[in-house]
Amino acid sequence: GQQVMQIPQYQHVQEGEDFTTYCNSSTTLSNIQWYKQRPGGHPVFLIQLVKSGEVKKQKRLTFQFGEAKKNSSLHITATQTTDVGTYFCAGRDSNYQLIWGAGTKLIIKP
Amino acid sequence: NAGVTQTPKFQVLKTGQSMTLQCAQDMNHEYMSWYRQDPGMGLRLIHYSVGAGITDQGEVPNGYNVSRSTTEDFPLRLLSAAPSQTSVYFCASNPGRVPAANEKLFFGSGTQLSVL
Numbered sequence: 024g025q026q027v028m029q030i031p032q033y034q035h036v037q038e039g040e041d042f043t044t045y046c047n048s049s050t051t052l053s054n055i056q057w058y059k060q061r062p063g064g065h066p067v068f069l070i071q072l073v074k075s076g077e078v079k080k081q082k083r084l085t086f087q088f089g090e091a092k093k094n095s096s097l098h099i100t101a102t103q104t105t106d107v108g109t110y111f112c113a114g115r116d117s118n119y120q121l122i123w124g125a126g127t128k129l130i131i132k133p
Numbered sequence: 134n135a136g137v138t139q140t141p142k143f144q145v146l147k148t149g150q151s152m153t154l155q156c157a158q159d160m161n162h163e164y165m166s167w168y169r170q171d172p173g174m175g176l177r178l179i180h181y182s183v184g185a186g187i188t189d190q191g192e193v194p195n196g197y198n199v200s201r202s203t204t205e206d207f208p209l210r211l212l213s214a215a216p217s218q219t220s221v222y223f224c225a226s227n228p229g230r231v232p233a234a235n236e237k238l239f240f241g242s243g244t245q246l247s248v249l
Contacts, residue, residue, distance in 0.1 A: 124175055
């Protein structure tokens with residue numbers, strides 16, 4: 024079946040360093056959504072990318088959707104403690120069902 | 134608006150017991166769904182509904198039942214709990230009848246279930 028692979032599973036960074044998570048789909052996606060889940064919380068929608076090659080920014084967060092609409096990335100510049108959590112991508116397939124990546128946990132080193 | 138409300142927040146069951154996880158939304162959303170979240174596995178869809186009276190299976194439906202008698206409520210029933218059902222369960226909704234291209238999911242706060 025369709026899968027969305029998300030890497031890495033964990034990323035440890037010093038506060039102020041950058042963070043990136045990548046998602047790759049086995050098939051072309053209609054669009055891709057990104058969610059953030061704080062520790063002990065529930066997933067919260069961040070953004071949706073629809074167009075091939077689309078790039079969107081939210082303050083220190085940059086989201087990209089690949090030209091073939093099979094991959095996406097989230098990059099955080101100069102991480103802060105408020106960025107801690109797990110970031111999920113979720114791609115919509117041709118039947119509009121969401122296929123979730125396993126998530127990347129952002130951990131700030133003390 | 135309360136959004137999506139799940140109860141209970143925590144539950145401990147013994148193997149073989151049954152229970153119902155409650156989910157209610159006050160946003161008049163047509164689409165509602167149940168996910169389970171296990172470490173390292175992301176979110177897996179259990180069941181979903183595109184409107185009152187209509188339900189369908191997701192990726193991991195075995196051992197779970199749902200019904201949708203009203204737009205607001207979408208309870209998840211565990212028929213005979215097993216340790217493999219220990220997980221965090223999330224209810225989520227979005228406005229459209231069919232999960233459309235431009236709609237985001239609104240999640241409840243989750244239910245942490247342990248089956249001993």
